[in-house]
Amino acid sequence: MFSRSRCLTRTFGRSISALRQGNNVLARRAASGITSSQCITFKNSLKCEARPSIFQIRYFRTTVTHRNEVITVNTPAFAESVTEGDVRWEKAVGDTVTEDEVVCEIETDKTSVQVPSPAAGVIEELLVPDGGKVEGGTPLFKLRKGAAAAKVTPAPAPAAEAPAAAAPPPPPPPPTPAPAAAGPIPTTMPPVPPVPAQPIASKPVSAIKPTAAPAATPTDASVKGARSEHRVKMNRMRLRIAQRLKEAQNTCAMLTTFNEVDMSNITEMRKVYKDVFLKKHGIKLGFMSAFVKAAAYALVDQPAVNAVIDDTTKEIVYRDYVDISVAVATPKGLVVPVVRGVEGMNFADIEKAIHELGEKARKNELAVEDMDGGTFTISNGGVFGSMFGTPIINPPQSAILGMHGIFDRPVAVGGKVEIRPMMYVALTYDHRLIDGREAVTFLRKIKSVVEDPRVLLLDM
Secondary structure (H helix, E strand, C coil), X not given: CHHHHHHHHHHHHXXXXXXXXXXXXXXXXXXXXXXXXXXXXXXXXXXXXXXXXXXXXXXXXXXXXXXXXXXXXXXXXXXXXXXXXXXXXXXXXXXXXXXCCEEEEEECCCCEEEEECCCCEEEEEECCCCXXXXXXXXXXXXXXXXXXXXXXXXXXXXCCCCHHXXXXXXXXXXXXXXXXXXXXXXXXXXXXXXXXXXXXXCCCHHHCCCCCCCCCCCCCCCCCCCCCCCCCCCCHHHHHHHHHHHHHHHHXXXXXXXXXXXXXXXXHHHHHHHHHHHHHHCCCCCCHHHHHHHHHHHHHHCCCCCCXXXXXXXXXXXXXXXXXXXXXXXXXXXXXXXXXXXXXXXXXXXXXXXXXXXXXXXXXXXXXXXXXXXXXXXXXXXXXXXXXXXXXXXXXXXXXXXXXXXXXXXEEECCEEEEEEEEEEXXXXXXXXXXXXXXXXXXXXXXXXXXXXXXXXXXX
């Protein structure tokens, strides 16, 4: 009994000494008092056997939380085709940010990359000036984690002690002066003022000249017809668009062919089924889905329009798939996100894909992967009221379809003149690869499908 007590006392004493020597940082390893599989012997003592009822003493290491830690945030990795970008700061030094809040935006040749804050804190230092060039992994800014900006809050007004003391009573009105008491009637005249020794100088009215009022200083708002100008640096996306358009003009032998489409049937179909379509699919039925589906149908029928010339190997690359780029106008420039696998989509799938890409473009959330590829492009200038135009090919593609506005025009139908909603369509193609016969046949195929969607069902 005595040996077992000594064993327990020494084990407990060693645990206490380890706690005292921890220097506020304790060891992670747990020390058990005595387990059933262990046996501890001490000098000049008997063998000590453990029992399952013996308790265990465990102690753990605790780490001190590092508050106000300053971290450096680096530029995220770009896509393979992007090497550098320009920084546009959304926050300044001393601004408080929350986790995942956008601190800056990096404009590249194809898209804009947002850099969020990895944690809540305060911007300590900006390591790159506004408009500076950065590459992947470049340090951007320093963030002090967990810090909060000091905000001066007005002290709350003390509560009134009593309702009666909330508002002081109004001051009493001044006493009304009493009328003067009737005094004796004066019997003497008042004194006469003295007459000046010299006569007062007089000037005729005609000799008095009015003084001119001081001239008002002209302000910016009062200046009319001012001729001024200012310069704005082109962003990377606009520079890239200009470069690609010029490359298309210098490389392709561009030729444009035109046709007109009677929109009566597709307009009537949209009018009849738009509510049912919206209720079932949760998306509005527009005209873009009809033209995208018609283009995919025509591209399968005319594979040369879906092909491209590889200038490095001097080969023609024919694609067995249809990925259509849809031009979307944004404040920073024209972007062309890609709807992939259109040949296997229906109208609802196309409308949902276009809506999703359009929302991402308006929110500046398009990634480079959303715009890579594409075998054919459709540009809809009709949303801005365009009546006629010749689009430019989006390299490395070989053709582009231009849609325009719908206007009522008189047309000959069955020997009679009728007013129909008409749209001009234009196809610009690379004449090095696509002949006129193929281009005209392609455009007529689009016309036939849009004017009568039943052609898709009959595969005509």
